[in-house]
Amino acid sequence: MGVDRRKFLKLAGVSAALGLGGATGFQLLRPGALDAAERMPTPYQMVFPKEQGNAEVSPNPKRLKGRRWGMVIDMRKLTPAKARAAIEACDYYHNVPQIPGKQNIKWIWTAPYVNVFPETENPWADPEIKNAQFIVMCNHCNNPPCVRVCPTKATFQREDGIVMMDMHRCIGCRFCMAGCPYGSRSFNFRDPRPFIKKEYLDYPTRTRGVVEKCTFCSERLAVGKLPYCSEASGGAMVFGDVDDAGSELRQLLRKRYSIRRKPNLGTDPQVYYLV
């Protein structure tokens, strides 16, 4: 069954965006699932029978629908324990290798205010904020420089705003790492598998030579679940649709003062910090 990761991502992305009914990409990866998902040929397929249209695949009806996904991190609620729980959940369920040294892989981690918001330092700021450990992750920018610079479209933006990676297309040129102004991307300098403590079998491991990063748990959204970090954070990390004025996320952004990382660069980051 010729479904590679790229195709699967495409299927998941397109099907999520177009709202077609049926199985999600992840379910498709199970043997036999593709056959079960087969439907009547579409008119397009009748005209071009050899073309592999996406219409034969349809997404999970339970999937979460959003026009632009975003994350709000409430620093009043985010205790070190909750941050740790969020990071551990992400690392485990995404097989993020724990590589010691400077060639490490990070999807989501913590850093102090001065590093997360450089050039906004205020020596007399509330020490609680100044000394707090902020969660850092891919900002899933509306205007992502990493996507702009990628020479193969291995990193691309879905219609719901999520910036994704195609590990099967990436040539490992690391232009995206130079392009990202947030240091959110990691390169597999070595085979990551020996550094995965306990492999989670429902998520792919990566190979050496490709770049990876946070995906806003696209595989979870496709089956109607929230991102792992949000779930594990005890309400400190609120995931939602930024385009939906009625979402909890938008209510939080209305009520409380929020900041974003380097908004002056025009990348329009979609991770908001309530301080």
Add this chain to the structure above:
Amino acid sequence: MLEKALSGSKLYWTWLIALLVVIAAGFGAYLVQYNKGLMITGMSRDVSWGFYIAQFTFLVGVAASAVMLVLPYYLHHYKTFGRITILGEFLAISAVIMCILFITVDLGKPSRILNVMLHPTPNSVLFWDMIVLNGYLIINLLAGWVTLEAERKNVPPPGWIKVIIYLSIPWAVSIHTVTAFLYAGLPGRGFWLTAIMAPRFLASAFAAGPAVLILLGYLVKKLTRFDAGKEAFETLAKIVCYAIILHIFFFLLEVFTVAYSAIPSHTSHLAYLYFGLHGHNMLVPWVWTALACGFTAIILLVNPRTRQNPKILPFACVLVFICTWIDKGMAMIAGGFVPNPLHEITEYAPTGLELMITFGVYATGILILTILYKVALGVKEEEEAV
């Protein structure tokens, strides 16, 4: 004409074998990298480009500098360069091949390199860099080979090659401009985010390339009967002189804007390079060496008596080479990554294996250059014997 490369003196063959040994060692080191990944390099999550990309950047400049011979000869009919234009074009060929090799050894997944063509992405500067570099390689192969062939047969070169040669002039500018755009268009990297990047690259290229040509010219004069001529050396030396002055001038412009505006995301990189940041100062001695070499070279090249002295000119050219090589080959890339976007500091130094691979690529380029020069000089000797 290639048969000219098949006969040579003992020195010629010893030189080729020595290069092949270095290439073999580099290839062996590359096999280690191919099997283990880029973990064998000094690169890191924070400094994600290192020595390979830096050498690539430097050599794009050397390649582009062929235009400094082509332009005066073909556009201004400056006859003095007629005999050596081919040396510039062949230097460009070997430099571009080294560029392509450096990009290749830097890839995490070299087997997928054709994805750049299979999934063409015009919004990526790297896509355009691929096009201009390969185009420049073809242009110079054609221009060099066809004109040399015509010279050998004692006929005027065909008319169509003129079009290619004229095209090579803006194309040379384009390769280094596009290479500068790789860096100068990234929003979060204050060190590179400057419109003067491309002019700076071109200035240092037009200093480094002709300096290398002068040195090669002296070498050729020593080893063969071919003499580029006193006037050719003197004109090249003037070009190097203007270019190195522009290089230093552009650098000072950058320093002014960065230092006077005092925006931390821009000052921090220069501070790291020239004074060290929070105790990290690995590159400080190098960049000051580069500056010292640059200024000394300017003094030696501006003064006509030292510039025209065939004993001092090669020395000045070596200084120019050191200055521009450190600037692009070491400081330009690492300086942009330190500090990282979170204003943390991870320093970079190449590993032994990384250096071996680098030497291997350089040896490959020098091997190609040797063979091409052997052919070109063989043709010229034959012609002069007639």
